[in-house]
Each structure stands twice: as structure tokens, then as C-alpha cells.
Amino acid sequence: MSKATIKDVARQAGVSLKTVSRVINNEPTVRTETREKVQEAINNLGYQPDMAARNLRGATSYAVGLVYDNPNPYYVVDIQQGVLKCCRELGYGLQIHPCDAASPQLIDELADLVLHSRLAGLVLAPPISENDDIVQALADRGIHVVRIVSGAEAPGGPAPAVHVNDRAAAYALTDHLVQLGHRRIAFLSGEEEHRSTPERRAGYEAALRAHGLPVDPALILPGRYTFDSGFNRTQALLAGTDRPTAIFGCNDEIAAGALAATRANGMTVPGDLSIAGFEDSPFSRQSSPPLTTAAQKTEAIARQAMLRLIGAMRPHTTEDMGAGPEADVFVPNLIVRPSTGPVTSR
Amino acid sequence: MSKATIKDVARQAGVSLKTVSRVINNEPTVRTETREKVQEAINNLGYQPDMAARNLRGATSYAVGLVYDNPNPYYVVDIQQGVLKCCRELGYGLQIHPCDAASPQLIDELADLVLHSRLAGLVLAPPISENDDIVQALADRGIHVVRIVSGAEAPGGPAPAVHVNDRAAAYALTDHLVQLGHRRIAFLSGEEEHRSTPERRAGYEAALRAHGLPVDPALILPGRYTFDSGFNRTQALLAGTDRPTAIFGCNDEIAAGALAATRANGMTVPGDLSIAGFEDSPFSRQSSPPLTTAAQKTEAIARQAMLRLIGAMRPHTTEDMGAGPEADVFVPNLIVRPSTGPVTSR
DNA sequence: AATAGACTAGACAACGTTGTCATAATCAAT
DNA sequence: ATTGATTATGACAACGTTGTCTAGTCTATT
Numbered sequence A, B: 001m002s003k004a005t006i007k008d009v010a011r012q013a014g015v016s017l018k019t020v021s022r023v024i025n026n027e028p029t030v031r032t033e034t035r036e037k038v039q040e041a042i043n044n045l046g047y048q049p050d051m052a053a054r055n056l057r058g059a060t061s062y063a064v065g066l067v068y069d070n071p072n073p074y075y076v077v078d079i080q081q082g083v084l085k086c087c088r089e090l091g092y093g094l095q096i097h098p099c100d101a102a103s104p105q106l107i108d109e110l111a112d113l114v115l116h117s118r119l120a121g122l123v124l125a126p127p128i129s130e131n132d133d134i135v136q137a138l139a140d141r142g143i144h145v146v147r148i149v150s151g152a153e154a155p156g157g158p159a160p161a162v163h164v165n166d167r168a169a170a171y172a173l174t175d176h177l178v179q180l181g182h183r184r185i186a187f188l189s190g191e192e193e194h195r196s197t198p199e200r201r202a203g204y205e206a207a208l209r210a211h212g213l214p215v216d217p218a219l220i221l222p223g224r225y226t227f228d229s230g231f232n233r234t235q236a237l238l239a240g241t242d243r244p245t246a247i248f249g250c251n252d253e254i255a256a257g258a259l260a261a262t263r264a265n266g267m268t269v270p271g272d273l274s275i276a277g278f279e280d281s282p283f284s285r286q287s288s289p290p291l292t293t294a295a296q297k298t299e300a301i302a303r304q305a306m307l308r309l310i311g312a313m314r315p316h317t318t319e320d321m322g323a324g325p326e327a328d329v330f331v332p333n334l335i336v337r338p339s340t341g342p343v344t345s346r
Numbered sequence C: 001a002a003t004a005g006a007c008t009a010g011a012c013a014a015c016g017t018t019g020t021c022a023t024a025a026t027c028a029a030t
Numbered sequence D: 001a002t003t004g005a006t007t008a009t010g011a012c013a014a015c016g017t018t019g020t021c022t023a024g025t026c027t028a029t030t
Helices: A006-013 A017-024 A032-045 A051-057 A073-090 A106-116 A132-140 A166-179 A196-210 A227-239 A252-264 A282-286 A298-313 B006-013 B017-024 B032-045 B051-057 B073-090 B106-116 B132-140 B166-179 B196-210 B227-239 B252-264 B282-286 B298-313
Strands: A063-068 A093-098 A121-124 A145-150 A161-164 A185-188 A246-249 A274-276 A293-295 A333-335 B063-068 B093-098 B121-124 B145-150 B161-164 B185-188 B246-249 B274-276 B293-295 B333-335
Touching: A006 A017, A006 A032, A017 A032, A051 B051, A063 A073, A063 A106, A063 A298, A073 A093, A073 A298, A073 B073, A073 B093, A093 A106, A093 B073, A093 B093, A106 A121, A106 A132, A121 A132, A121 A298, A132 A145, A145 A196, A145 A298, A161 A298, A166 A185, A166 A196, A166 A246, A166 A274, A166 A293, A166 A333, A185 A196, A185 A227, A185 A252, A227 A246, A227 A252, A227 B282, A246 A252, A252 A274, A252 A282, A252 B282, A282 B227, A282 B252, B006 B017, B006 B032, B017 B032, B063 B073, B063 B106, B063 B298, B073 B093, B073 B298, B093 B106, B106 B121, B106 B132, B121 B132, B121 B298, B132 B145, B145 B196, B145 B298, B161 B298, B166 B185, B166 B196, B166 B246, B166 B274, B166 B293, B166 B333, B185 B196, B185 B227, B185 B252, B227 B246, B227 B252, B246 B252, B252 B274, B252 B282
Parallel strands: A063 A093, A063 A121, A121 A145, A145 A161, A185 A246, A246 A274, B063 B093, B063 B121, B121 B145, B145 B161, B185 B246, B246 B274
Antiparallel strands: A293 A333, B293 B333
């Protein structure tokens, strides 16, 4: 009924409490023979260390926090899943912490969280992870942090980071559109606070330039990562004189909005207009036609972030679990679906 | 830098550790004067009890688990939010636990979770909450549980429950369609494991009967809570001879699929066909036209569930926070949007 | 005025683990 | 064989809190 403790294991293995503790924590100074004896007792009793006691005693703790303020539940759930799985592998607890990125007390709030929940560190998801002030302030307070950020490579900032190369993926997606013959491709931005926006835009511009095409500022529209934002901007575009032949929505919701506006205008996709999104959310799969998009492996990214966080604090814990630094950069995959097609002559 | 402990509070207030503990836990046997003195010291030092120590010592613990296996991230995030907020109010920790409802080891897995994470209890979300075998097995093992279930009233089962009266809401939605003149209304079911499916269907049938309309089995189609399921069944319906004039999708994803299929068939909504969904997810708001649906207050439901769980264990903790038993039944609200309209003569 | 009962408060141990320090066992080199 | 260094193990305290038990202080009743 009741759970086995380290004491039970020690008794069964015929060793002291401390020796069992050493085996559990993979400390080197245990004879192989002893280690095996203890391991057997552990397996035998189905022993698992008690988090509460562990956290209480040590300078070290076995729980991390996941901090996010992301409007996209699909993303949030994926990130949670990835971090949680990794926590279970490593024997860590997870404290989720949705919050308000704009709150002026956010830093204090997070510092409090770490203190009171005895967290070993924090995994920061975008856009909070991309706010250097916050990350720096946390680092200054001695809080271990890992960031999930949009960007091609390690900026060597105040904290370890896992990177999503949105730029390269946006380049590939734009290239795909150009290959289809599109010359006037509108870019519907998301919030500038999300670094993914300027990154994706940079990839879009780079691809145009690589093909010797002009970057027309009139086709690059500011906005938000929402359906409505995509809808409204597309209506404005279509009402204008020099219409684009393709639209690159900075995420799938924007693209879904663009799709709805296009159809509301009596136009067909991709016949009259090609539309592409980003993120491979269900919106992109369930619209008609399904949207061309770029898929990021959110769960794997979250897992890698977790490994980096723990690895920074206890290198031996995560040995052989995550590969070297090259594993820290993820490039979303282009997924071509029917919403993009060859440009048609008017 | 370091956090204040009960010791610091005791010293500042000039009382013993135990007295501070009594104040924190709202135990009755403390003189008002003493209580105030202690409270002042607590506020002064910004003291918050340490979860790890609390959980370690007592027979009682201050953390709960949230168990779910729900394919809908919008729902999951809302539930999390509601439970988490309530946890913070009550000073509880939250352990999220996504899992596989079909796993044969689920019961052991949950029992282990409770034991090893020292959880005071579990909040069960649908569909796991609606599996009586699981709930009963957990109750038999002495695990405190609260269920969020679809159904009109307390069944007096093995565990306290919060109810979502899908039946009444489905009745209202169906009534709305009938009022618009619809006589042939198809019902696209979700998974039968989710009790919401038979409940909503019961409401649909009851409304038809109340208006003296026949319940045609050919119009009640089994299926799943997915876009594709809605799409395919609608195509089949529209290919048939005796078409319905309205479709009631058991959730918004089904309805969105139905909408896509309808348009793929060259028909207009609501002109040729009215479509209604359920749940008020973003799908219903962002489709064109937006879908008539029924909105459940998921966050409030989650909060109430949490209150019931804690209330069952420590009645005095939740006094005055949640109202009486009548607060345990929630009826989703009908939201009328453009996807439903008066039936047109053919 | 004495005393039972209720109320209030404190001393102390205990929860399960790890950090510190001491000690025992082993080994290499003289 | 003895020393010295190294490795392997154990005894004990401590983390911050609450449960148990005891003792002191009131109030009410006789």
C-alpha cells in the first residue's frame, strides 16, 4: 500500500542509507558489486525517490518550470508534452506556468515561482524567451534558464538556447512560391514581439532577392497572428489595384483568414491566388483547400530545451541523451499542399 | 535572497513554530490577538509555506493532479487554466498528467502518480472521468477524485462530480433549428466513449419529440469528433436522396468539416443548408460563415471541480468559495451565428 | 473558593532524502 | 611490512513543516 523508501532499499541490500542515495544519484564512488546489489533491491521494491524529500533537503532540486504566454493552444500543448516526457525520463517534476508576457511584475513573479516551488530552472517559450531584458534579469538573479527562440544560430546570450530556424524555412517556402511562377507575393506579418515574425520575413526577402525579384514594401503588411488579421489585410489587398498572386501568411491562422477573405471575394485558391501558412497547425490541414505550410517539431524542440537546461546544471545527468550543439538548431520542414499552385495568366 | 521560513515568522511574532503553523492552516484554536500578530509577521516577511516540507511531513498534501486524454488542445488549455488558477488561490500545486485513456495500466499509472507525487487528489477530465471502472478503481484504492462529466445531474457515483448539461444545451440548439423551420436535421455524433455524445443526442431527440417531429435513425450518424469525420459524413448525406436541411455537428470540428463538405458540393450555408456546432471553439468563430454553437464555460467548470475536490477533503478550506450543489451543474449557452438560417423552399 | 472543562500555546519528534564529515577498506610504493 | 594515498562506506544532522502530546490559562459551575 504505502510506498517503499530508501530505508527499505538499504535494509534489503544490506547497506546504509547513504550508499543507496549514492546509487540513485549516480555518484562515482560506489563499487560495482555494491551498486548492483542496490539496483536489484531498487527494482525489487519498485522504489522511486520521493520528490518532496529530495527537494527539501538539497541545494539541488528536481523540478523545473515551463513558462509561456502563447495564444496558440496547439503550440502550448506540444511544448508541454515535449518537456513533460523529458521530465519523466530524467526524474524531474514539471510546474507549468502560463503568464502575461506584458506584466511589469513578470520578473518578480518568476523569481518567486522559482524560490517557492524550489525549481531547478525554467524553460522559456516564445515570446517571453525572446525578451532579452527578462532573460538577462533572471540570469542576474542566478536563475537557470533555457530559451526556445527563433533564429539561425546561437547568439551567445545570457542563457543556453534552442533555435528554430524560421528564416531558412521561410526561405524555402518563398522559393517554392517563386518556382511556381509567382512574382508578387504578399507577406502578412505577425506580432513583432515574436521574433519569428522578423525571422520569417527575412527569409522571405532573402528568397526574393536570391531570385532577383524586388522586395515591394507595399506587399509587406504588419499585423497580428490571428485569423481576423489575415482576413482584413487580405481584403484590403484584394481591393487594391495591383494585386499579389500569392500570399505568405506568417502563421496558419493568418493564412486561414486570408483564405476566407479570398473566397469571400469570389476568388478561388489556388486558381486565382496561392496561399501559404506556417506552423502546420490543424488550421492548415482542415481548411479547404489544405494549406501549404512549414512544420516545426515542437515536441522535439521542447525536449531538447529541457536537456539543455538540465545539462547546464548537471552535465552527467543528460549524457548521451541529446546530441551536440548541432542538435540545438531546428529547421521547419516545407509541406506542400493544394493551396499553392502555378501562377495563372490573367 | 533566501526565502523566509516559518521560523523567521515565529521569531518576529514572538510565538512558537506551531502557532504559526496553526495560523497558516486556519486552525480554530488561536486567539484573535495572536492570530493578528502572526498574520502581520507573515505579511511583513512575505512568507509563503514551503510545499516540499509541507507535503513531506503530513498525512495531508498540497498538490493535485489533472488527468486528461483529450484531443482538443483548446479544451485542455482551458481546463488547465481553470484548475491552475484555483490551485493558486488555495495554495496548491498542480501536476498535469496527459495520458492514454485506452491504456490497460492506466489505473496503476494514476495510483503511482498519486503515491509518488504525493497528490491529495485527482481532477479527471472527460473522457477518463466518464469511465466508471476507472473512477471506481481509484476510489477503491482510497484516491480522492473529482470528475467533470456530461450529464444533467449528480448520479451519486463513487466520486464527487461537476456536471455539464449537454443535453439541455443540445435541446436548445435543436429547438433553435426547429424554430427556423427545419424538419429534417441530421445529427453527426462524436465518439460514444465521450458521454457528451449520447447526452447531446438525447437533447436533440427530446427537442424533436417536443415539437412532434419524428426521430429518423437515418439522420443520426455515428462518427468521431474530427473535421474529417464531419466532412465525410456530410458528403454521404448530400449524396443521398432525401437530404436534411440542417446539420447538428456534435462539436465544432465536425461542423467545420460539414461546412467544408457542403461548400465542396457547391452549396451555400445557410442558404441551402444550416449547420450548427458545439463547444464554441475558434473553429466556430473563424469559419465562414461563423458557426452557431453552444459555449461551455470550461474554465469555470474546472475551477468548480477543483473546489469540489478540495472541499471533499478539507471542507473549511473552500468555505464561501464555491456555492452549493446547484453550482455543480453548468448549462452551455446557445450562441447563434450566421451558419443557421430559416429553411428555404426548394 | 475549588474544580472541571474548554481553550490556547509550546516542546518535540517525524517525514525521506542528501550534505558533511569521519572511518574503514583497498591499493601502490617504499 | 609500513606508510600514504586513494577509494568506498557509514553515522549523523539538517531541510521546513505538521502531528502528537503536554501544560498552562481562562471561564463556568458547584
